[in-house]
Amino acid sequence: MPCKLAAGNWKMNGLDADLDEVRALIAAHPSPDCGVLICPPATLLAPMANIARGSAILLGGQDCHSDANGAHTGDISAAMLADAGARHVILGHSERRADHAESSDLVAAKARAAHAAGLTAIICVGETEAERDAGTTLDVVLTQLRASLPGGATAANTVIAYEPVWAIGTGRTPTLEQIAEVHDALRANLPDPEMSLLYGGSVKPGNAAEIFALGNVDGALVGGASLKAVDFGGIIAALDAA
Template identity: 45%
Template sequence: MKRTNIVVGNWKMNLTIAESLELASAVIAELGSGFSGCEAGIAPTCPALYETGKLLASGPLFLAAQNCHYENDGAFTGEVSARMILGAGCSHVIIGHSERRQLFGETDEIVNRKVSKALKEGLKVILCVGETLEERESGITGDVVTRQVKAGLAGIAGIGDLVIAYEPVWAIGTGKTATSEQAQEVHALIRKTVSDLYGAEAGDGLRIQYGGSVKPSNAAELFAMPDIDGGLIGGASLNASDFAAIVKAAC
């Protein structure tokens, strides 16, 4: 099955609203009138979503949020719901990023509840999985990633609106990158795990991104791997020309 590559820039906790609009405009300018052969989007901070969404309304980039809560509303100070980010113009949401898991204590159960709610509300979900350096060195990468995939998808009936992002925690923001062969090995395992859960056709159609110090210099090699379908880009997405170059590599 021919899968369309997908690239998303995760801006994390960076940039004011004005700075977000400036960067989004620069990315659009770098990409020109549009691109074909892949999908691409950006995930600004929550305060910048609405204004950035208005800028992106005419394309070619889609708007993603970096997180959402598993309830529609209630006494959850500081949180935002799936309906709120939909209303801000988002079509996608990133869930289960390692920084959410490690810094904010998100468990597999919490991630699963968020995935379920986001899909139910009509968002497309980017589910993040990945192992720490200690887990890789202990030889349990496969166990960890398989557990995260199965737990994140527990009770989810269909995965047509889902993308999985494999992000080895030891390669996020460190400058270290999994070799293309290391990344391919884990991507193939994720695809097999999903195929076992949902059938071969669903597994073959699932798009699996790689994230972890992707740069213009290594993007093409990574994206050439048979089971790598684009990237979830952190630091490089804060530079318009670098991010545009990665999108073009994916296309």
Template identity: 55%
Template sequence: MSQAPIRPLVAGNWKMNGTTAALREPRLLGGMLKGVKLKCDVLVCPPATLIRRAKAVMKEGKIKVGGQDCHAAASGAHTGDISAEMLKDVGASMVIVGHSERRTNHKETNATVQAKAKAAHRAGLVAIICIGETLDERKGGKTLGVLSEQLKGSIPEGAN
């Protein structure tokens, strides 16, 4: 069985910005892309509170909607977190895991990122696994070592 070719992805992460009024921007972007033959997928990752509405705005367009993060568990006492299943339920098709801000501010490890990627896969989402060094690591000449360790530790075995 041959695999489908890998398609480039252009993604925009809104981070912790935006309200319902901000949904005007993806609608405008979707309008600009109408009739254009894209050579890449386009993804917006709004805050979780806007995913369902963003998906409704994008239903006719070429823009996919994704989540900014997910918890490794499907449910439980994880106040403020969102599961991959919940993201899928509100219309997300992808989720970002391992973002540098999460690794730094929330002390997420490669093992944590891998567990989140596995959870995303189980829920039927594509996991976008972020890697990257800190400024100090870059200045210290550690970039390749850090990226290598993040790749080895964050990508689930058997992922394609």
């Protein structure tokens, strides 16, 4: 059975003072039934690992290079993330695909590097508003999935996150029927049906329970709502109850 996971993506947010939110989250949810993951900016990964040591909180990176090392100024390798305390890494997020022109082939190469370093790759797929309006959502998402998955991807080393681009940070959320349609199609096309499928895109404590009640939704990749312990805690509670 796929593992339930509440994953928080802090994106380019967070300073040392914000680590108090992690302390508050640990205090409020010392032993959640679901997996809980926070992916902070790289500057906070090591100090957050010190705080989370011995707790139920897992940590991850927000991206990694496809090479293990080398002359790549400003980049970070999967091994470096693991060395700093990460167990996971987000790859192929729509903001990376759009802002940095990342292709699915590059995402697959990064996932191979993540696996080699012992990290679980959270591979993101999702359609734009124009693609949704054109009726090509499933074609787009399944094409991204097939091209982004490296050989050897299994439930033990890979998680898939569906994030409709038009719902990220906008407050807009697809209908439950739209989410279910995409997640059902993804499940049918996974190389390992036990892979966890996360939904992401304006997930909040107020809508989490109904999203988690869907058959092929195993958790969430949460953006802004993961920055505050009270909000992320509400999503964790909803997933625990699902």
